Amino acid sequence: MIFKCKNCGGNVVYSPEKRAMYCPFCESEGSQERKDYSEEDLQVCPNCGGQVPVLEHTAATRCPYCDNYLIFNQRVEGKYKPLRIIPFQMGKEVCKKSLRDKFKKCIFAPTDFLSEARLESMQGTYVPYWFYDYETDCDFQAEGTRVRTWSSGDMRYTETSHYRIYRNVQIDFRDIPADASVEMPDDVMELIEPFDCGRMEAFKEEYLSGFYAEKYNMEADLTESRAKAKRDEDIAQLLRSSYSGYSSVKVQHQNVGVRERRVTYGMLPVWKYIYEYKGKQHPFYVNGQTGKIVGTAPISAAKVWAYAGTLWGCLTLLLVSANCILGWL
Secondary structure, eight states: OEEEETTTOOBOEEETTTTEEEOTTTOOBSOEEEEOOOTTGGGBOTTTOOBOOOOTTEEEEEOTTTOOEEEOGGGSSGGGOOSEEOOOOSOHHHHHHHHHHHHTTOTTSOTTTTOHHHHTTOEEEEEEEEEEEEEEEEEEEEEEEEEEEEEETTEEEEEEEEEEEEEEEEEEEEEEEEEOOSSSOHHHHHHTOOOOGGGOEEOOGGGGTTSEEEOOOSOHHHHHHHHHHHHHHHHHHHHHHHSTTOSEEEEEEEEEEEEEEEEEEEEEEEEEEEEEETTEEEEEEEETTTOOEEOOOOOOHHHHHHHHHHHHHHHHHHHHHHHHHHHHO
């Protein structure tokens, strides 16, 4: 599908700044008309006739010739239809500014690292996610100790008291996310969290226009281990906070029973910027809702040497000047 402007025929896209569908050609809002095409038809851009590169899991992409955004109906329908989505809250220009603000003090970064030409290649992508809900019963037993020491005369005494710690609590979890994309690194996707899943909306195809998107390419059973790890870590933290004040705690038994489990499919917004320097890619990811940035600025060896040379030259000049002054005294 393509969203066309009924006023001028241009490609209507979703604007994060306006929170609405927007035609960048005639600047009208809400003027979109949906035009449906088969998956085969979208291999060639219906607007300009150019060949569109489409990967196996592409759900939405952009024509490299006319910049029209194409959405593949069959990849956002049926079993691939997301139930919920967080629309992009940050546009590209805001994202560029965030990157420049974060890395502006990186004096050894290559000169063109944050140039307009480079940053223009940044892509907004909707990443497929599974969301897990759990209703759990947590059974926990441990032995805690409290140590008291005191002195009397020349003697020092130590008293160790032992306590039985028992907890049985019900803890419910909602929307534990785990990305369902093979391409996106799992560790990076976890670092880019959290997303405010309470602000998720019902899925609309219009949100994809103006961005890239993937359909899920990992089944929910394959990604659940990451959701369980987050769940169990939160449970352990909650339990620890409930028995503070002991000198030591030895866990004897801990069991998490799941009374009910639910899984839903949705999409979350991520800006992706790939900076290539001396044959190596340096990826940067920006949470499209909160603006959180994950990535490390590259270092230009030429800048490091130039800085070192300048510093050495200044030190040499200072030493020469000092010697001259001493010679005059």
